[in-house]
Amino acid sequence: MQSTFNAINQYVNKCAVFSETEIQLFDSLLQQKTVKKKTMLLREGEICNFEAYILKGCIRTFCMDENGAEVILQFAVEDWWVSDIASFHEQTPSKLYIETLENCELLILTHEAKEELLAKIPQFERVFRLMVQRNLSVTQNRLVNTIAKPAHDRYVEFLERYPSVAQRVAQHYIAAYLGISAEFLSKIRAKMATKR
Amino acid sequence: MQSTFNAINQYVNKCAVFSETEIQLFDSLLQQKTVKKKTMLLREGEICNFEAYILKGCIRTFCMDENGAEVILQFAVEDWWVSDIASFHEQTPSKLYIETLENCELLILTHEAKEELLAKIPQFERVFRLMVQRNLSVTQNRLVNTIAKPAHDRYVEFLERYPSVAQRVAQHYIAAYLGISAEFLSKIRAKMATKR
DNA sequence: CCAAAGCATTGAACTATGACAAGAAATTAA
DNA sequence: TTAATTTCTTGTCATAGTTCAATGCTTTGG
Numbered sequence: 001m002q003s004t005f006n007a008i009n010q011y012v013n014k015c016a017v018f019s020e021t022e023i024q025l026f027d028s029l030l031q032q033k034t035v036k037k038k039t040m041l042l043r044e045g046e047i048c049n050f051e052a053y054i055l056k057g058c059i060r061t062f063c064m065d066e067n068g069a070e071v072i073l074q075f076a077v078e079d080w081w082v083s084d085i086a087s088f089h090e091q092t093p094s095k096l097y098i099e100t101l102e103n104c105e106l107l108i109l110t111h112e113a114k115e116e117l118l119a120k121i122p123q124f125e126r127v128f129r130l131m132v133q134r135n136l137s138v139t140q141n142r143l144v145n146t147i148a149k150p151a152h153d154r155y156v157e158f159l160e161r162y163p164s165v166a167q168r169v170a171q172h173y174i175a176a177y178l179g180i181s182a183e184f185l186s187k188i189r190a191k192m193a194t195k196r
Numbered sequence: 197m198q199s200t201f202n203a204i205n206q207y208v209n210k211c212a213v214f215s216e217t218e219i220q221l222f223d224s225l226l227q228q229k230t231v232k233k234k235t236m237l238l239r240e241g242e243i244c245n246f247e248a249y250i251l252k253g254c255i256r257t258f259c260m261d262e263n264g265a266e267v268i269l270q271f272a273v274e275d276w277w278v279s280d281i282a283s284f285h286e287q288t289p290s291k292l293y294i295e296t297l298e299n300c301e302l303l304i305l306t307h308e309a310k311e312e313l314l315a316k317i318p319q320f321e322r323v324f325r326l327m328v329q330r331n332l333s334v335t336q337n338r339l340v341n342t343i344a345k346p347a348h349d350r351y352v353e354f355l356e357r358y359p360s361v362a363q364r365v366a367q368h369y370i371a372a373y374l375g376i377s378a379e380f381l382s383k384i385r386a387k388m389a390t391k392r
Numbered sequence: 393c394c395a396a397a398g399c400a401t402t403g404a405a406c407t408a409t410g411a412c413a414a415g416a417a418a419t420t421a422a
Numbered sequence: 423t424t425a426a427t428t429t430c431t432t433g434t435c436a437t438a439g440t441t442c443a444a445t446g447c448t449t450t451g452g
Contacts, residue, residue: 065344073336086333125321136332137282140269143339147375148261179343184439186401377410382431
């Protein structure tokens, strides 16, 4: 019956240990939500009022520069969280867009719900700190790769690290994630295909 | 008398509210340390056992790719923290180097001290979460700039955002931070000088 | 099942940046 | 102060990646 929450409960239990009752409170603060493909959950300028845990589906977070070029910050799939943490916490206008790439099943934690949670069970701070820390590690690693490695290598690494994502999302999105043009990614792939 | 701790106490009090006693416990867990210029505080492969708050001086964090090229992740000056968070928390071998660029006065928080602190005063979780969050915002922003903006623009933005750092550290370090060669930075500067 | 829209591929011309080499300037140490 | 070392500059040539335009391929929705 509680199958909806199984995954997320396991997720938080990996970060810290919580009692049955604490987990129940946590679950009660989440709202389940079904969202259609290609829906914008957040646009630049809006204030982000959610952290979303993905039960099913795929989401991208991106931002747009002056010229309208999109840079993808994250692909999120099952068992990941998406949000604009800066906007969410400071309750300031976001610089990001968050868009579903597939039909999604989400568990939503609003700002108020999170505050209630942390007030009642301060140990949950740890769960969220770990989330942010992991995110930082990944982002730092990506920054270094972007600076130090050629596009070909970054693409190969992406394929190894996120094989499932690579098959679910369109190539031009992957290009926008790697920081190269869609055309150039296509050429990289062509070369890889002939070489072996 | 407690002037050494003034700055850092203000720092944490901006993140959350703490009582006099709590702050005293916090201070008692810090160790002051004086370090010479050009000292490696951490090398790749070592386990990072500290988070250091800078009272005085300047430090760089960097990593090295296969070819020996250095990518600078952070310049830290007064009122900043440095550490390899991943290595520190998981107690795993670091991928980073941390090196003083000037003679430094530091306040060191060891792993054990931090655990004691968090066990006794869980609200401190918040302080560290905020630190990590800020770091994430800055890193995301840098990633996007690196991908979407030409070197010239990144350099100008760096000068605006960190004017003091720009004057304290050698140019080839700034180049390694921006992700360009030292020679190319020099050419950018030459062009900027003639244009106005 | 077809039309329309979106997506991927390819080639040609262009551009930002890198690599190397050599010399000038600045800092450091003795 | 001088020598030694490190840092910065400038030029030439090489290259990874971009932009644009044309073409064919999928996917989607009616």
